[in-house]
Amino acid sequence: MTTTENHSVATKSWPDAPTSPEGWIARAGEVAQLLAVDAVARDKGRDLPAAEVQLLKDAGLVTLLGPVEHGGGGQDWPTAYQVIRTVAAADGSIGQLLGYHLLWFWAARLVGTPEQIEAVEADATKNKWFFGGAVNPRDNDVAVTDEGDTIVFDGAKSFSTGSRVSDVTVLEGALQDGQHVFAIVPSNIEGLTFHDDWDNIGLRQTESGSVTIDKVRVDWSSAAGFVDKAFAPRVYNTLNVPTIQLVFINFYLGIARGALEEAAAYTKTKTRAWLHSTVDSAVDEPYIIDIYGDLTSKLWAVEALADAVALEGNKIHSNAWNVTAEERGDHEVRVAALKARATEVSLEITSTVFEALGARATASKYGFDRFWRNVRTHTLHDPVAYKRREVGRWVLTGELPEPTWYS
Structure with missing residues (x-):
């Protein structure tokens, strides 16, 4: 095993791929x-x-x-x-x-x-392609022009996660009639320029900076779902939102678990009991025990819900060509409820662990702040209040969320 000198991860030779x-x-x-x-x-x-x-x-x-x-x-x-x-x-x-x-x-x-x-x-x-995505549907910032046998993407995106480390990039833009078009292109294609301008407080290595898309031309055959320049919509097309929201949820929960596990390891070896306490060790300090018990219980509960909702979604993925709007809507409500809880719990855990660590743990060499910074950065992706609203409307009126770019 070798390690590079610029803080890159170690390398390893792997055995045959797992089968389970x-x-x-x-x-x-x-x-x-x-x-x-x-x-x-x-x-x-x-x-x-x-x-x-x-x-x-x-x-x-x-x-x-x-x-x-x-x-x-x-x-x-x-x-x-x-x-x-x-x-x-x-x-x-x-x-x-x-x-x-x-x-x-x-x-x-x-x-x-x-x-x-x-x-x-x-x-x-x-080819083990690694995918990036220049997809930010909130802004109509990429125009797609029909040029006969080809289409041309032209514009810019504020965010393009994966950018410079990707092999291929998913482009998204809109035709003149408003129809959105997705296409996969090589990330080194002429006209695609990734800007090294991602400088946010968290998720610093996600390569999520902006990208300029300068007349990137692809064949109509590369336009996902289009046949003879026409798109035939189906309900499964709208599963991109609940699926990626579950991606968000699970890396939030992973970050929260990482914070909790690293904090516990620190507490066991470095945190001191309070001088006015009646105990000698931090692991016997009642308020510290309570913090870890409280945070762990909350994390376990949301992880269990996440696993259950993932299984529910898998039934839809296995029936992709026949999924109904009602099935999709019911799933989105569950995802919305889970997103609300995962956001709350991950922010709480990554912040509250400091109360169990002590002042010395704020030293930058330990990096405990990175967990909160990472969660805080991404949980602003879309307002969680709108997730709670989806659930509330369903409870009170039975209304299912209309598929949008965020629901």
């Missing part, structure tokens, strides 16, 4: 152990996470959802969410990168034709 969900989750645990070694140091810098992405490739995690016949893991979303959670516990940035990658890997299934799905998944799995 338990095996893949264990593999993710091994990856997490390697990521944890230099996680604090990497968080302080802005190094390109190329070695970390290569680790995900070498371990087989980037092809976790890929077809077995092409060398993929052949796993389902419940396993993928557990893998994301496990990786994020060690490094929230890499957990997010993996989660977004898996969503965009799955994008062909969400909106593509059967022929596109087969072709994309074969190529992505065989």
